[in-house]
Amino acid sequence: MVSWDFVEEALKGYKFPAKFISLIMICVTSPKYTIRVNGEGYGFFDGKRDDLMIFCKGALAPVAKVMEDLSHFSKVTGLMANLDKSSIFLAGVDDQMKEDLVQQTGFMLDNKQNQYSLLQAIVLAGRLQVVTSVLFSLHSFWGETFILPQSVLKEVDKKYREYLWDNTEGKRKISHVAWKKICCPKKFGRLNIKGSRLWNIAYAGKLFWQLANKRDSLWVKWEHGIYMRNNTDIWNHQPPNDCSWYWKKITTLKMVMQDWYQQGSYILDPQGAYSISRSYNKLLGPLSGMRNAELIWSSISQSKHRFITWLAVQDRLLTKERLKRLQIYVEHDQCCLCDQMLEESSRHLFTDCIWIRKLKAELACWT
C-alpha cells in the first residue's frame, strides 16, 4: 500500500545515485505474482500498486480479526481499503455464512462459480496428497503392526472418504467417484489410495508367510511354542478354544488367503521378501484399465491438472451441468469462457467450447 512515487522521492531525498534509483523502481513496479496452493504456483498476475490479498478461514471470528487488523492499519497509516475496488471471494461456506461475512466486511462478493469449481479441484488434489502421504502413514503404522477389527477399518476408510471429498458434518455429501474405484493403482487410472480392509489382509499375509516359512523371528518362535506345538503346518492348524482374539483372527483370515498361498503365489519383492503392496494389488483382483491413464498421471503435469483431468474423463467434475444433476442450485448454467450461451458441461469445456478450440489450435502451432 506504499505509493511508488513516495518510494522514488524518498530515494532521491537520500541522494541515492539515479541509476540505482531507476533499478529499484524497475524492481518494485514490474513484479508478477503467483498464488501457491499446496506448494504449487497457480498462474501469474501483474503487481498493482494497491493490490493486497488476504487469506483466512471462512468463519466469523477469523474474518473479524482480519477486519480489526485492517482497521488498526488504517488508523496508524491513514490508508483506507477502497470498498468499491475490494471484493471477498468465498469457497466452501454455506449461503447464510456468505451473507454474514459480506455484511461483516462490507466488501462485494466475488461470485464467479467457475473459480469455485477450479479452486475446489485444486483443494481436492491437495487433500489427495494428505490422504496418500500423511493419513496413510498413520494408518499403515497400526495396520502393519496389528490386525485391526473390521469396525475400525470401516471407520478409517470412512474418515479417508470424508476428508478427501470434504464431506464434513452439515455439508451436502458428494462422493465424486466410488470408493472401490479409487483404491487401485494409478496405472489402472485410479488414485492409488490403499483401502484399509485389504491393506490389513495384505499385512496379515506377511504374518502367514513368516509362519509358513518359519521365519526366524521372536514372534514366530513364540506362536509355534504356544499355539502350534503339536501341528507345525499353519494351513492345517486349528486354533484352540482359549486362544487370543488375535490368533483367532489370523486363522480366520487364513481362509481368505488359502488358495492363493497353496498355489505358491507368495507375492515377494525382487529381494525375495514378502511385499505388502504387491500382495495388496493382487488382492484387488483383475482390474480394468482406464483409457488415457498414463496421460492423466504423467509426471510432467502438475498434481492439480492430473486430478482435474482424472475427474473430467469420468465426467465427475463439478461443472454447472453436474451441479444441476445433483440438484444443487446454480445461478446460471452457461459456460463462462465463451459467449455461445451453452451449458457448462465437461464435454463443452474440454471439447465443444469455441474458446477452448481456439486455445487448442493456437497451442498446436506453438513452437
Ligand SMILES: [Zn+2]
Ligand atoms: Zn464455452
